[in-house]
Amino acid sequence: DAKTTQPPSMDCAEGRAANLPCNHSTISGNEYVYWYRQIHSQGPQYIIHGLKNNETNEMASLIITEDRKSSTLILPHATLRDTAVYYCIVRRTSGNQFYFGTGTSLTVIP
Amino acid sequence: GAVVSQHPSWVICKSGTSVKIECRSLDFQATTMFWYRQFPKQSLMLMATSNEGSKATYEQGVEKDKFLINHASLTLSTLTVTSAHPEDSSFYICSAPTGASHETQYFGPGTRLLVL
Numbered sequence: 001d002a003k004t005t006q007p008p009s010m011d012c013a014e015g016r017a018a019n020l021p022c023n024h025s026t027i028s029g030n031e032y033v034y035w036y037r038q039i040h041s042q043g044p045q046y047i048i049h050g051l052k053n054n055e056t057n058e059m060a061s062l063i064i065t066e067d068r069k070s071s072t073l074i075l076p077h078a079t080l081r082d083t084a085v086y087y088c089i090v091r092r093t094s095g096n097q098f099y100f101g102t103g104t105s106l107t108v109i110p
Numbered sequence: 111g112a113v114v115s116q117h118p119s120w121v122i123c124k125s126g127t128s129v130k131i132e133c134r135s136l137d138f139q140a141t142t143m144f145w146y147r148q149f150p151k152q153s154l155m156l157m158a159t160s161n162e163g164s165k166a167t168y169e170q171g172v173e174k175d176k177f178l179i180n181h182a183s184l185t186l187s188t189l190t191v192t193s194a195h196p197e198d199s200s201f202y203i204c205s206a207p208t209g210a211s212h213e214t215q216y217f218g219p220g221t222r223l224l225v226l
Contacts, residue, residue, distance in 0.1 A: 032213065043114075043203050043217035044154070087153070096142065096207050098215060100154040 004088045006104045012082075014110050018075040022088030025069040032091045033064060034098070035073045037084040037106075044087065047073065078108045112138050112208045116218035123194055124226055130190045131221045133160075133204030139184035140206035144215070145177075148201040160187040160204075194225040 005023040012018040024033060032051050036044040048055055048062045050071075055062040061074040075082055087103040113136040123129050133143055141162045146154040158168040158179055166179035178190040191198050201222050205215040 034214075036217075038154075041201070041220070041222070043116075043205075043219045046214055046216060049214065091213075096213075096215070097144065097156055097159060098205070099156060100146075102153050 004090060004101045006086075006088055006101060008102065009105045009107070011107050011109055012075075012078045014080060014108050015077055018078040018082065018106060018108070020073040020075075020086050020088075020104050020106065021070065022072070023070045024088070024090050027068050027090050029068075033062070033068075033071050034089045034091055035060070035062065035086060036089065037082075037086045038103070039084045047086075049091075078106075080108050080110065082106065083108045112136075112206070112214075112216040114204065114206050114216045114218040116202075116204060116221050118221060119219060120222040120224075122224045122226065125195050126193055128190055128192045129194055129223060130188055131202055131204075131223075133187045133189070133206070133218055135185045135206045135208075135216075138206070138208045140187075140208070141184060143181065143187040143204055143206045145179065145187075145189050146203045146205070148203060148220075154203060157189075160189075162187075191223065194223070196225045199223055199225045 034049040035047040038044045050062045064071045085103040085105050089098050115134045117132045143160040145157045148154045157172045158166045160166045160179045160181040162181040168174045181187045203220045205217040207215045
């Protein structure tokens with residue numbers, strides 16, 4: 001399984017963009033990058049996923065480097081409700097199992 | 111997105127008893143579901159893959175006789191913690207994949223288990 005590395009914690013000012021990095025240098029060519037977040041005592045919430053192209057939805061943007069060894073999740077205008085632990089996951093192509101890393105605890109500051 | 115529910119949301123039981131946790135996909139069918147465990151201030155740990163119509167597959171180090179999984183239908187998987195002990199106290203979360211290639215997993219809200 002491709003292992004992911006994320007900074008343990010980050011702060012972001014409310015209203016500013018939050019850029020959360022993730023390294024996945026051992027990713028295989030057909031493995032997807034997923035981002036989930038977990039607000040305290042809740043189940044993880046799906047945010048976005050991608051293979052090699054940049055992706056955008058109503059929640060966030062995902063930027064994947066050309067060599068696919070790293071990616072960045074962008075929350076364009078962070079709000080206090082975006083305070084959560086954000087997980088970057090590389091999905092196995094067989095079995096669909098997700099193996100969670102330690103994630104990044106994002107704190108949005110008023 | 112797709113909705114996954116869990117029941118109960120929290121449970122307190124005495125040591126030695128068994129506890130059953132249900133995971134349901136409410137608006138889609140799931141031939142596969144996943145069970146995770148999360149201890150305080152730690153990440154989610156995959157315990158097992160629940161397969162409809164066949165045996166569950168367990169991750170290394172997870173006791174299959176301790177954590178019984180039954181995928182009763184295309185919308186229901188159950189996890190039974192048998193002879194629970196205080197060290198089994200944890201947050202149990204299930205997920206189910208959906209999409210054309212089962213590419214996105216949706217997670218339930220979790221079940222908090224406290225064993226006294």
